[in-house]
Amino acid sequence: MNIKRMKWILSFMLADAIGLIPENITIAHGDVDGMASAAIVKRARGDSYVVFSGPRSVSKMLGMIRRKHKIFIVDVAINPSALSEITRKLKRLKEKGSEITWIDHHPWTKEAIETIGRYAEIHVKEEKSAARLVMEILNPEDEVSRKIAEIADDADTAEYSMEISRLYRAGSRGSKLRKRIVDLMAEGKFMDEELEEKLKNSMEKEGKSRTDVNYQFLTTSSGKKFVLIDLRPSGGPGSVIAKELCLKEDFDFALVIFSCEKFSLYRCKGSENLSKVCEEYEGGGHPYACGGRIKMPFYRKILCKILGKGYRPPEIDELIERVRKLNEEASSDNNDKC
Structure with missing residues (x-):
């Protein structure tokens, strides 16, 4: 673990311990679909502290949460080897009074559904993107959320027929850019001049790397x-x-x-x-x-x-x-x- 990551973990745990983290916490995958899913959660449920995680690291993130929260886990699959560890973390959080909602479009085993379902509200269904599933469950009448889901569909099926999904993909490698993208999507703005410039520069660098x-x-x-x-x-x-x-x-x-x-x-x-x-x-x-x-x-x-x-x-x-x-x-x- 690098020093920067360790500092972030300590600062998060301290902020949560003294009540500075909002009631809603969204744990999302770090790709375009994950960002889109997190944005729809923000539109549907209001202000949310967004962190990015994956099938294995989600258990570590759950272990860092110390207080009662409404926790949304979106576009994060379950790694079978981490199931027991995740279950222990969810059990502790539920006992503290946290409400946990897990929405995912990846395949889950029956064991994972039954085990996690004891401590969280689970929605697992095959869709083009997790964002589409999040939209259908949390905000089905919202046109902006529907547009966000369309971007996620385009990216998560690797079609990339939309310029904005290609730009968002270029911004999915840095935490600050990801959070800015989530905020703009949640606001229904999708892009601003500063972000567009950064994403286009990132795309240009990627284009050069693809030639070799x-x-x-x-x-x-x-x-x-x-x-x-x-x-x-x-x-x-x-x-x-x-x-x-x-x-x-x-x-x-x-x-x-x-x-x-x-x-x-x-x-x-x-x-x-x-x-x-x-x-x-x-x-x-x-x-x-x-x-x-x-x-x-x-x-x-x-x-x-x-x-x-x-x-x-x-x-x-x-x-x-x-x-x-x-x-x-x-x-x-x-x-x-x-």
Whole structure:
């Protein structure tokens, strides 16, 4: 954990302990859909403290909340390995009097629904985006919320046919930009000159990074062809790059290495359930698109960041081999998902 993150955790816990955090807290995924979902919650329920999290880290965020709140968790899937830990945190919060609503469009196991349902109001349903589900549940008559859901649909299906969804995606990598986007959507303004300039600059940088993409084609043990896209050390728009390659090349799915810590899988064709792989790497998502975390010793992480593509730590090689071998298991129908 870096110093900046530690300072934020301490400041949040102190602010919550002395009552400075608003009654409503929204925990959302950090992509366009998560931002859109958080914005709809704000429109429907008023002022809300928004934090961004994921399938594994959501338990840590829940553990930081010390007082009674109305908590909305949106567009965050459940990682099976974190289920018991999340359950303990939710139980503690409910005993303190907190009201918890969890709205998600990712697949959940029956066990997760039954267990989490004891302590939270759960809405799990397959939709193009979580924001659409949030809108239908919390604010179905609001035209602005409907427009927000349309942006989320466009982004979370990786269509990106709307300029604003492309701009928002460029702003999904920094917490300050994310919160500004959430606030503007919640106000029904969507964009201002300052934000547009920052997002366009970010898109321009991403465009330059896409001209020098390092990728190679590999094959799974079951004969499926996949592309390895290495975006280290600076990352980039992995979903967009994968989709562009899908249109030009013939392969089944893409493994995108964003950094020495994060990766994603994107399905190009077929019916492989890629989320099984991501769940084993403390992540989650959809069967067709998901993400996970790469763990390695600190010294390797430093080398990885400094040397970029010039150094591939064994943990990344292990991930690649895991993808090769687990693809057969991941492609089988997961009948206990709802």
